[in-house]
Amino acid sequence: MVWCMFRIETEVDKARRDLLRSRLLDTNTAASPVLAALRGTPAERELPLHVWALEESEELAGGLVGHTWTTWLHVTYLWVAERHRGSGLGSRLLAEAERIAHQNRGCRSARLETWDFQAPEFYKKQGYEVVCVIPDYPPGITEYTLTKRLS
Structure with a gap:
C-alpha cells in the first residue's frame, strides 16, 4: 500500500483540471469499448x-x-x-x-x-x-x- 500526504486546495487550477480530465478519459476509455472506439476521432471532441x-x-x-x-x-x-x-x-x-x-x-x-x-x-x-x-x-x-x- 502506498501512503502519501494530502493537501486539500480549493482554487481553480486549469492545468490540474486538464490533467484530471485526461486521466479520467484514459480510465473511461480503457473500461468502455464504445469510448475506446471514439478515441482520436472527431466525435470524441x-x-x-x-x-x-x-x-x-x-x-x-x-x-x-x-x-x-x-x-x-x-x-x-x-x-x-x-x-x-x-x-x-x-x-x-x-x-x-x-x-x-x-x-x-x-x-x-x-x-x-x-x-x-x-x-x-x-x-x-x-x-x-x-x-x-x-x-x-x-x-x-x-x-x-x-x-x-x-x-
Whole structure:
C-alpha cells in the first residue's frame, strides 16, 4: 500500500483540471469499448454549438449555448428576452441547434436540464421527454433532465 500526504486546495487550477480530465478519459476509455472506439476521432471532441437571435440594433433577443459530443447535442442554456417570449423564438433557436447537430454533426439525440419554474412544459412541447427528476435541487426546486431523439 502506498501512503502519501494530502493537501486539500480549493482554487481553480486549469492545468490540474486538464490533467484530471485526461486521466479520467484514459480510465473511461480503457473500461468502455464504445469510448475506446471514439478515441482520436472527431466525435470524441466536444464542439461548441451556439445559436443567436439579434435584433436589428444588434441587441440580443435570445440565444442557445450548447455543445455536441459523440452523437449527442447538449443544450446548456436557452434564453429569450421577455419581449420576445411567446413569439416562437425559443422554438426556432432550439430547432436550429437540433438541425445543425443532426445534419452537420451526426447527432441522433439531444439532452438538457431545466428547473420546474423554467421551461419543462416548453421542452415537452418540442418533443422532449423527462428521463430524470431531482427534487429539492436546489432546496424547494425540482430539476428535470429531458432527452429527445433527433430525426
